[in-house]
Amino acid sequence: MEPASLSATDLACRRGERLLFRGLSFALQPGEALQIAGPNGTGKSSLLRILAGLLRPWAGTVGRTGEVALLDERLALDGDLPLGKALQFWERVDGIDFGAHPATPLPGGEGPGVGVPTLPEAPNTPTLPSPFRGRENAVEDLGLAGLLDVPVRFLSTGQRKRAAILMSNARGAGLWLLDEPLNGLDAQAGASFQRQVADYLSRGGIAVVASHQPFDVPGMRRLELADYAP
Amino acid sequence: MSVVAALLRRDLGLMFGGAGRGATLLPVLFFVAVAMLYPFAVGPAPDLLARTGGGVVWIAALLASILPLDRLLARDVERGVFDQLYLRGVADELAIAVRLLAHWLSFGPPLMLAAIPAAMLLGLDGTTLRTVELGLLAGTPGLAAIGLVIAALTVGLRGGAALSGLLLIPLAVPLLVFGAGALSTGGAGGIALTGAISLVLVAIAPFAGGAAIRAAREG
Numbered sequence: 001m002e003p004a005s006l007s008a009t010d011l012a013c014r015r016g017e018r019l020l021f022r023g024l025s026f027a028l029q030p031g032e033a034l035q036i037a038g039p040n041g042t043g044k045s046s047l048l049r050i051l052a053g054l055l056r057p058w059a060g061t062v063g064r065t066g067e068v069a070l071l072d073e074r075l076a077l078d079g080d081l082p083l084g085k086a087l088q089f090w091e092r093v094d095g096i097d098f099g100a101h102p103a104t105p106l107p108g109g110e111g112p113g114v115g116v117p118t119l120p121e122a123p124n125t126p127t128l129p130s131p132f133r134g135r136e137n138a139v140e141d142l143g144l145a146g147l148l149d150v151p152v153r154f155l156s157t158g159q160r161k162r163a164a165i166l167m168s169n170a171r172g173a174g175l176w177l178l179d180e181p182l183n184g185l186d187a188q189a190g191a192s193f194q195r196q197v198a199d200y201l202s203r204g205g206i207a208v209v210a211s212h213q214p215f216d217v218p219g220m221r222r223l224e225l226a227d228y229a230p
Numbered sequence: 231m232s233v234v235a236a237l238l239r240r241d242l243g244l245m246f247g248g249a250g251r252g253a254t255l256l257p258v259l260f261f262v263a264v265a266m267l268y269p270f271a272v273g274p275a276p277d278l279l280a281r282t283g284g285g286v287v288w289i290a291a292l293l294a295s296i297l298p299l300d301r302l303l304a305r306d307v308e309r310g311v312f313d314q315l316y317l318r319g320v321a322d323e324l325a326i327a328v329r330l331l332a333h334w335l336s337f338g339p340p341l342m343l344a345a346i347p348a349a350m351l352l353g354l355d356g357t358t359l360r361t362v363e364l365g366l367l368a369g370t371p372g373l374a375a376i377g378l379v380i381a382a383l384t385v386g387l388r389g390g391a392a393l394s395g396l397l398l399i400p401l402a403v404p405l406l407v408f409g410a411g412a413l414s415t416g417g418a419g420g421i422a423l424t425g426a427i428s429l430v431l432v433a434i435a436p437f438a439g440g441a442a443i444r445a446a447r448e449g
Binding site: 052053054055056067068069070072074075076077078081089090092093094095167168171173 | 232233235236237239240243244306308309310311313314315316317318320447448
């Protein structure tokens with residue numbers, strides 16, 4: 001994973017006629033995490049899109065180095081295709097293999113829990129086969145292995161979320177923007193994902209989490225977006 | 231390069247495979263249906279059909295090109311596919327250029343194939359059919375380019391599909407004038423001009439379409 005950095009200087013965001021927030025500044029180094037909290041409509045998602053470079057800030061600047069990954073409420077997979085096939089497109093774009101081939105199961109079936117979302121092993125564990133190293137998550141880690149033949153449109157909300165988690169940062173970008181990542185996940189999958197993010201941070205990732213729910217990652221700073229409302 | 235291959239593979243897969251197949255076939259069936267209905271409407275006089283048939287094929291092709299527009303980009307924008315590609319460093323222009331190629335492949339060549347039974351239904355002779363086919367070869371890339379830009383511009387609008395048709399028709403008039411015009415003059419000049427217009431449109435489309443996708447993202 002290439003180390004990334006992120007800084008925001010005096011950001012302001014306007015949607016339509018409404019000024020959502022202004023004067024927002026922070027800086028994040030590898031291993032740091034920030035939770036953006038606030039009620040609905042305060043501009044959490046807009047802030048993440050600004051940080052990703054998808055939206056221009058109304059004022060202020062974003063300084064960003066390294067690759068960026070975004071997880072939002074949308075799932076960029078084709079609804080009619082089986083999950084495995086839909087994921088394969090992103091495997092090809094990212095140029096990596098995240099285990100979306102039903103015909104060729106990943107080696108070491110005894111390794112990361114099959115069918116149960118578990119915390120990925122530490123990347124330097126010698127027992128892991130090499131394709132696992134440095135990967136943020138894989139099909140099996142997220143409990144998607146049994147769903148590869150299911151068309152994406154038949155997936156449940158939680159399953160869609162897990163697929164979105166997988167395709168958003170399987171390539172291991174150094175900056176991971178998470179928009180309401182726990183929405184739709186059950187308690188177990190949610191806890192597992194928080195451990196995964198903690199692991200990602202320990203390996204030098206930067207995470208920005210926009211969530212109105214508590215997101216429990218050690219050392220995470222909290223930013224109340226409502227404090228920056230005009 | 232592998233990104234282009236992945237994009238093209240996905241786009242073609244969506245247009246020709248599985249559930250997309252029916253929607254890709256629809257413009258072709260529509261095209262043949264117009265050619266089939268025309269003799270019923272104007273009467274079966276062979277000289278009338280032979281004289282006007284080529285033009286009808288062109289109008290049918292133009293109207294058929296409107297049909298796939300509403301599903302060309304809207305779903306991918308909704309699902310955030312272009313956003314995710316952008317975050318991976320794939321320019322919107324590149325994604326649109328690949329989509330243009332896939333869109334043309336899904337409706338240009340099938341239309342040219344369907345023009346053969348359409349020509350038989352209208353009783354066109356071999357020379358006319360040849361001019362129609364060459365004209366479609368020169369003109370359909372332009373129609374695909376106009377359609378794609380319109381699809382990109384109307385991507386966030388409710389009722390964009392109806393608007394697409396209204397927008398495409400006036401923009402496609404130059405292609406129709408020269409492409410169908412080549413039939414009456416029998417000259418290669420009309421086809422060459424059709425091809426020239428198409429090339430200009432194909433060159434502009436990725437940039438116009440990419441700018442439209444970016445504008446939709448900001449909106």
